[in-house]
Amino acid sequence: xxxxxxxxxxxxxxxxxxxxxxxxxxxxxxxxxxxxxxxxxxxxxxxxxxxxxxxxxxxxxxxxxxxxxxxxxxxxxxxxxxxxxxxxxxxxxxxxxxxxxxxxxxxxxxxxxxxxxxxxxxxxxxxxxxxxxxxxxxxxxxxxxxxxxxxxxxxxxxxxxxxxxxxxxxxxxxxxxxxxxxxxxxxxxxxxxxxxxxxxxxxxxxxxxxxxxxxxxxxxxxxxxxxxxxx
Amino acid sequence: xxxxxxxxxxxxxxxxxxxxxxxxxxxxxxxxxxxxxxxxxxxxxxxxxxxxxxxxxxxxxxxxxxxxxxxxxxxxxxx
Numbered sequence: 001x002x003x004x005x006x007x008x009x010x011x012x013x014x015x016x017x018x019x020x021x022x023x024x025x026x027x028x029x030x031x032x033x034x035x036x037x038x039x040x041x042x043x044x045x046x047x048x049x050x051x052x053x054x055x056x057x058x059x060x061x062x063x064x065x066x067x068x069x070x071x072x073x074x075x076x077x078x079x080x081x082x083x084x085x086x087x088x089x090x091x092x093x094x095x096x097x098x099x100x101x102x103x104x105x106x107x108x109x110x111x112x113x114x115x116x117x118x119x120x121x122x123x124x125x126x127x128x129x130x131x132x133x134x135x136x137x138x139x140x141x142x143x144x145x146x147x148x149x150x151x152x153x154x155x156x157x158x159x160x161x162x163x164x165x166x167x168x169x170x171x172x173x174x175x176x177x178x179x180x181x182x183x184x185x186x187x188x189x190x191x192x193x194x195x196x197x198x199x200x201x202x203x204x205x206x207x208x209x210x211x212x213x214x215x216x217x218x219x220x221x222x223x224x225x226x227x228x229x230x231x
Numbered sequence: 232x233x234x235x236x237x238x239x240x241x242x243x244x245x246x247x248x249x250x251x252x253x254x255x256x257x258x259x260x261x262x263x264x265x266x267x268x269x270x271x272x273x274x275x276x277x278x279x280x281x282x283x284x285x286x287x288x289x290x291x292x293x294x295x296x297x298x299x300x301x302x303x304x305x306x307x308x309x310x
Binding site: 057058061065094099100101103104105106107108146148149150182 | 240244245247248251296297299301302
């Protein structure tokens with residue numbers, strides 16, 4: 001799997017992502033800056049977390065207009081795989097590659113803590129190493145992660161089975177208390193209709209090594225490495 | 232020609248910022264605040280001198296960048 005991590009001014013979680021990808025592929029991902037071109041032979045594009053362009057206007061709104069995102073849109077149109085985490089999820093939404101919006105957390109507080117998520121759909125390039133219904137722990141750190149979409153969009157997401165992850169308790173219950181940022185229907189992450197684009201707010205890349213305190217997030221990267229072998 | 236774009240959270244979209252401001256006003260002793268919504272105003276100084284054309288341009292800017300129409304509504308005023 002040849003992965004590229006795209007950074008913008010203000011991105012700050014690219015090194016964690018690099019570590020996670022290197023751990024499963026054995027080689028360094030390509031690190032690209034917003035003015036670079038996206039090479040054609042890439043299997044996976046990753047938009048990591050951070051505060052691109054200082055969150056000006058709306059989180060992800062400026063990055064969505066940056067030069068490299070035209071290449072990323074073309075990559076998506078060719079059926080490329082894209083992972084967006086945290087600010088990366090916000091950028092995918094602002095780019096229109098995933099539906100909905102991410103509002104200020106319902107509590108208005110920046111949340112820096114662990115959460116638990118339930119895998120709502122297994123068998124994708126992002127989730128093949130999990131069983132449907134698996135619960136895993138993940139750190140999260142964001143101020144604007146409150147997923148919102150209108151009812152028609154939500155019904156389509158649920159009807160087409162495009163909800164990737166939901167916030168739950170450690171035991172897997174979908175409760176309001178487990179939904180710290182207030183996301184509609186506890187949605188933590190979603191897929192594009194072709195299942196090749198995945199965006200989520202929490203950071204699975206921050207739990208991929210026992211030294212980090214656990215390997216709960218590792219299955220996502222193992223899934224990608226296994227699914228995208230010389231794709 | 233100057234144009235102002237008012238961007239507001241859509242009706243029905245939770246506005247935690249507005250809610251927090253409402254609570255703070257209550258805390259200051261202002262009674263009778265039924266609801267607060269917080270948005271933003273973006274002022275544009277456009278080279279265009281035709282009001283209709285300026286409005287059209289500002290609306291297109293709002294749709295493409297200034298507002299996220301999934302969660303926000305906008306209104307353009309010419310000044």
